[in-house]
Amino acid sequence: MGWFKRIKEGITTSTNEKKETPEGLWYKCPKCKTIITSKEHKQHLFVCENCNYHHRIHAKEYFKILFDKNEFIELDAKMVAKDPLGFKDSKKYTDRLKQNQKNTGLKDALTSAYGKMNGENVVIACFNFNFIGGSMGSVVGEKIARAIDFAKENKSPIIIISKSGGARMMEAAFSLMQLAKTSAKLAQLSNKKLPYISLLTDPTFGGATASFSMLGDMNIAEPNALIGFAGPRVVKETIGKDLPEGFQTSEFLLEHGFLDLIVERKNLKTKLSQILRIIKT
Amino acid sequence: MEYLEFEKPLEDLVLKMEKAVELSKEGDVDVSATIKDLEKKIEKCRKEIYTNLSPWQRVQLSRHPSRPYTLDYIHAITKGDFVELHGDRGVKDDKAMVGGWGTIEEKSVMFIGQQKGRNTKQRQKRNFGMSNPEGYRKALRLMRMAEKFGKPIICLIDTPGAFPGLEAEERGQGEAIARNIIEMLQIKVPIICIIIGEGASGGALGIGVGDKVLMLENTWYSVISPENCSTILWRSWDYKEQAADALKLTPTDMLKNKLVDGIIKEPVGGAHSFPEKMFRILKKELINQLTELEKLETKKLVNKRMDKFSAMGVVKE
Ligand SMILES: [Zn+2]
Numbered sequence: 097m098g099w100f101k102r103i104k105e106g107i108t109t110s111t112n113e114k115k116e117t118p119e120g121l122w123y124k125c126p127k128c129k130t131i132i133t134s135k136e137h138k139q140h141l142f143v144c145e146n147c148n149y150h151h152r153i154h155a156k157e158y159f160k161i162l163f164d165k166n167e168f169i170e171l172d173a174k175m176v177a178k179d180p181l182g183f184k185d186s187k188k189y190t191d192r193l194k195q196n197q198k199n200t201g202l203k204d205a206l207t208s209a210y211g212k213m214n215g216e217n218v219v220i221a222c223f224n225f226n227f228i229g230g231s232m233g234s235v236v237g238e239k240i241a242r243a244i245d246f247a248k249e250n251k252s253p254i255i256i257i258s259k260s261g262g263a264r265m266m267e268a269a270f271s272l273m274q275l276a277k278t279s280a281k282l283a284q285l286s287n288k289k290l291p292y293i294s295l296l297t298d299p300t301f302g303g304a305t306a307s308f309s310m311l312g313d314m315n316i317a318e319p320n321a322l323i324g325f326a327g328p329r330v331v332k333e334t335i336g337k338d339l340p341e342g343f344q345t346s347e348f349l350l351e352h353g354f355l356d357l358i359v360e361r362k363n364l365k366t367k368l369s370q371i372l373r374i375i376k377t
Numbered sequence: 378m379e380y381l382e383f384e385k386p387l388e389d390l391v392l393k394m395e396k397a398v399e400l401s402k403e404g405d406v407d408v409s410a411t412i413k414d415l416e417k418k419i420e421k422c423r424k425e426i427y428t429n430l431s432p433w434q435r436v437q438l439s440r441h442p443s444r445p446y447t448l449d450y451i452h453a454i455t456k457g458d459f460v461e462l463h464g465d466r467g468v469k470d471d472k473a474m475v476g477g478w479g480t481i482e483e484k485s486v487m488f489i490g491q492q493k494g495r496n497t498k499q500r501q502k503r504n505f506g507m508s509n510p511e512g513y514r515k516a517l518r519l520m521r522m523a524e525k526f527g528k529p530i531i532c533l534i535d536t537p538g539a540f541p542g543l544e545a546e547e548r549g550q551g552e553a554i555a556r557n558i559i560e561m562l563q564i565k566v567p568i569i570c571i572i573i574g575e576g577a578s579g580g581a582l583g584i585g586v587g588d589k590v591l592m593l594e595n596t597w598y599s600v601i602s603p604e605n606c607s608t609i610l611w612r613s614w615d616y617k618e619q620a621a622d623a624l625k626l627t628p629t630d631m632l633k634n635k636l637v638d639g640i641i642k643e644p645v646g647g648a649h650s651f652p653e654k655m656f657r658i659l660k661k662e663l664i665n666q667l668t669e670l671e672k673l674e675t676k677k678l679v680n681k682r683m684d685k686f687s688a689m690g691v692v693k694e
Contacts, residue, residue, distance in 0.1 A: 305551030
């Protein structure tokens with residue numbers, strides 16, 4: 097059966113590139129303040145050449161980096177959030193959703209797709225942090241669940257790229273239960289001996305860390321990403337003193353044994369392909 | 378006995394009652410009519426207060442200082458036939474998470490649960506029921522042991538959250554909870570989870586994946602506490618009541634949304650007013666649930682558990 101014959105949602109490939117990620121013509125690195133053109137910055141995969149600061153990017157950019165020729169087929173592209181609790185704080189949840197959809201051109205905080213990476217089939221589910229802080233509600237949970245199902249049916253490995261502030265409060269306990277739902281799917285995938293790589297990027301917190309993000313056969317992170325369960329502000333308030341330098345960075349997690357390796361963005365595709373090739377061989 | 382603000386009318390009546398009883402002991406005046414009248418009034422007052430609780434009042438009750446805690450339930454239900462087990466075999470023994478072997482009417486089970494403390498010293502020792510990663514890892518060790526010996530698991534949930542401390546992060550709080558969730562989904566013995574007080578977020582779910590997840594009547598379960606939700610979404614502590622409403626965290630709402638499997642009634646007046654009654658109610662419920670779950674074949678049991686959690690969520694396409 098041809099991998100690309102299973103077209104579900106129509107092809108979304110490289111045409112939609114009018115919106116550049118960092119606005120304007122110039123990019124100033126928030127860490128070392130080096131200024132370069134936005135074009136150069138994009139060519140460097142949104143990583144500062146001077147200090148190696150990895151600028152936050154979203155599904156669209158990661159797909160371009162990882163899928164061959166930026167060719168992929170999006171899964172569940174039409175799925176949107178409902179408002180099961182009729183949630184309202186200072187703003188209605190439904191209005192918040194509409195506003196985020198308008199501002200980002202996205203449906204929700206996760207995009208999933210399948211395609212080829214260095215010629216091999218792969219499913220990738222990637223967070224969009226620009227959509228309500230990459231928060232995990234029912235849509236994110238369901239899309240991850242279905243992406244895992246899709247990988248299972250097609251005997252493909254899956255990569256989940258986390259970049260999430262955690263739960264989506266406006267979906268309350270529905271949001272919490274996505275931890276169990278995604279984990280259930282991962283357990284089923286694991287029983288089929290299909291590899292799952294968790295790629296943690298800046299920032300990954302809360303519900304993501306307390307479920308799929310930490311459950312990879314291999315947990316990999318980009319350099320200097322902030323990763324944790326409780327946010328640094330909360331931890332600081334709890335202990336009542338300043339946090340040590342480098343607390344909750346990728347390097348900190350690697351040192352404490354919670355990551356397998358740290359990979360720079362420019363090496364991601366090669367490294368991920370290498371791992372999957374060795375497992376498969 | 379401590380009284381919450383909305384319990385004040387009840388407190389007044391109870392105080393009057395105590396005085397009347399004292400008088401009757403002195404034997405000079407016949408107050409039996411007054412006592413009878415007060416008894417009726419107390420009962421009526423209790424009913425009035427407890428049948429119209431707001432979500433925020435239930436949150437307050439879930440934290441009532443006189444409410445029974447995990448070990449109170451375990452000791453009562455097992456009639457003392459309980460052996461507490463300690464340690465995660467890696468780092469230390471987490472006092473905020475307790476567990477061990479016990480029997481309920483000759484049925485052997487593994488008990489696990491968060492433990493709160495009743496006075497300042499105990500509260501500190503128990504870290505206010507907030508576990509560190511080693512607490513979750515101890516819980517998982519005990520669950521695996523229960524699986525090995527084919528005994529069901531009962532988890533009593535009562536936590537304001539997993540501990541957000543420095544060492545907790547160093548030792549992988551997220552990983553510990555994630556591991557428990559994925560393992561609990563696959564464990565080959567029945568798991569019953571009861572929210573007996575507070576069910577806060579991942580800290581609760583870390584021992585909350587069960588074939589039956591039941592909530593006592595005056596408890597809450599959600600992704601965040603109303604206070605923290607208020608602080609984040611309203612940028613002020615003052616909207617906790619609105620947050621409690623919005624989060625739909627009561628047993629009734631949770632059952633309606635199919636996120637839990639049932640509600641266990643408390644005596645009118647709450648578990649803290651009549652703990653002995655509450656122990657009997659829970660024990661009966663546990664025996665019924667265990668009997669039902671034991672009928673299921675292992676594979677079916679596990680698949681059903683996985684399917685239940687896989688179905689949670691509401692989306693539009
Ligand atoms: Zn820089």
